[in-house]
Amino acid sequence: MSIAPANEYTIPTKDTINQGVLLKEKNDLQLVEIPVPEPPAGHVQVQVKCTGICGSDVHLWKHGEIGIFPVCAPQLLGHESAGVVTALGEGVTTLQVGDRVAIEAGIPCSACDQCMMGRYHLCPDVVFKSTPPYDGQLARYITHPARWLHKIPANISYGEGALLEPLSVAIAAVDRVRAQFGRSMLIAGSGPIGLLILAVAKATGVHPIAITDVNQSRLDYAKKMGATITYKINPENSELQTAKELRALFGGEGAECSLECTGIESSFRTAIMATRDAGTCLLVGVGKNDQTLPVNNFAMREVDIRGLFRYHHTYPRAIALLSSGILDIKHLITHTYDFADALEAFEKTHDRNSGALKVQIIN
Numbered sequence: 001m002s003i004a005p006a007n008e009y010t011i012p013t014k015d016t017i018n019q020g021v022l023l024k025e026k027n028d029l030q031l032v033e034i035p036v037p038e039p040p041a042g043h044v045q046v047q048v049k050c051t052g053i054c055g056s057d058v059h060l061w062k063h064g065e066i067g068i069f070p071v072c073a074p075q076l077l078g079h080e081s082a083g084v085v086t087a088l089g090e091g092v093t094t095l096q097v098g099d100r101v102a103i104e105a106g107i108p109c110s111a112c113d114q115c116m117m118g119r120y121h122l123c124p125d126v127v128f129k130s131t132p133p134y135d136g137q138l139a140r141y142i143t144h145p146a147r148w149l150h151k152i153p154a155n156i157s158y159g160e161g162a163l164l165e166p167l168s169v170a171i172a173a174v175d176r177v178r179a180q181f182g183r184s185m186l187i188a189g190s191g192p193i194g195l196l197i198l199a200v201a202k203a204t205g206v207h208p209i210a211i212t213d214v215n216q217s218r219l220d221y222a223k224k225m226g227a228t229i230t231y232k233i234n235p236e237n238s239e240l241q242t243a244k245e246l247r248a249l250f251g252g253e254g255a256e257c258s259l260e261c262t263g264i265e266s267s268f269r270t271a272i273m274a275t276r277d278a279g280t281c282l283l284v285g286v287g288k289n290d291q292t293l294p295v296n297n298f299a300m301r302e303v304d305i306r307g308l309f310r311y312h313h314t315y316p317r318a319i320a321l322l323s324s325g326i327l328d329i330k331h332l333i334t335h336t337y338d339f340a341d342a343l344e345a346f347e348k349t350h351d352r353n354s355g356a357l358k359v360q361i362i363n
């Protein structure tokens with residue numbers, strides 16, 4: 001495995017070969033040659049230096065869908081990326097060749113009501129890279145609108161630049177539950193998203209924070225990151241029993257807010273039941289389109305059920321948190337693979353027993 005030095009980049013020539021990680025159809029992932037794209041007006045060409053693999057990419061590969069988005073044609077994967085600008089399209093004045101950038105994967109229309117109200121992540125016409133039917137960013141060279149690139153300072157590596165995307169999800173999630181200093185939180189699931197939420201919640205002063213998983217090594221990792229309590233889910237136990245034990249972790253009342261980060265229906269149900277009266281339960285995990293929820297349990301206790309869809313206006317905050325050293329999350333990157341070994345990187349992420357947290361592909 002040979003990895004190019006982090007700060008080198010190559011301006012493509014007519015002989016440069018571009019490659020991408022293409023999901024041809026469910027269960028069929030291939031490394032393919034694709035043309036080097038030229039940037040249209042307002043766009044720049046980026047040599048993508050690093051892309052992290054998200055649980056959603058693996059879900060698309062293995063299940064042929066993510067939530068309400070079915071794979072309908074061959075498409076590139078990947079939406080957690082950072083890179084370097086290698087060419088400017090007409091009219092671009094805000095960036096220069098050589099600028100190091102994080103790539104915000106969603107490109108909204110910037111004209112509809114939701115966009116005009118600042119909720120551009122809910123734009124009905126948003127082009128989100130790697131969510132079907134749109135190509136992702138797992139290629140050696142891509143183009144992207146200059147507006148949706150964020151310059152990263154020298155003290156943020158490309159690996160951390162790629163982590164800004166899932167970190168954005170975590171910031172948006174902590175915002176959505178209106179988490180507060182000294183108020184309790186339950187996080188269901190200790191994958192990269194649950195752990196990033198843990199990091200953001202801790203930095204916000206949330207306390208105590210309990211986090212669950214079925215996998216003990218992930219819980220051990222969460223403990224090292226400063227979770228107050230870790231709780232191993234026993235699938236043999238009834239949901240009621242699990243919820244009762246989770247409530248007991250918070251003095252019997254349950255958590256002020258609960259964030260479901262697994263996409264598993266029973267985990268959502270227990271998170272609802274483990275939320276204290278008048279608290280908030282947020283669904284972050286993407287699972288089945290239709291799920292059965294304990295409606296009287298949450299309605300008669302005035303527990304607010306909320307959803308999360310990505311993020312908006314988070315990149316500048318995420319960059320400031322990393323650059324200032326307030327958050328250090330680079331330890332979550334457990335494995336890096338050269339672009340040529342991208343398919344191996346996907347296998348590693350998929351293997352639940354590999355000990356991998358965030359796997360990234362380097363170009």
Ligand SMILES: NC(=O)c1ccc[n+]([C@@H]2O[C@H](COP(=O)([O-])OP(=O)(O)OC[C@H]3O[C@@H](n4cnc5c(N)ncnc54)[C@H](O)[C@@H]3O)[C@@H](O)[C@H]2O)c1
Nearest residue numbers: 055189190191192193213214262263284285286308309310
């Ligand atoms: N809402 C959004 O905008 C958004 C954005 C990004 C990711 N997501 C979703 O968030 C979820 C988490 O992402 P990730 O990358 O951390 O995924 P992941 O699959 O790596 O992590 C999920 C974790 O949940 C654990 N788990 C499985 N069953 C469990 C159970 N019953 N109880 C407790 N823990 C259990 C797994 O062991 C794993 O550690 C995924 O569903 C992903 O698609 C949503």
Ligand SMILES: OC[C@H](O)C(O)[C@@H](O)CO
Nearest residue numbers: 054056066131169286310
């Ligand atoms: O962080 C972005 C998310 O992974 C995607 O929105 C995915 O969950 C659905 O498209």
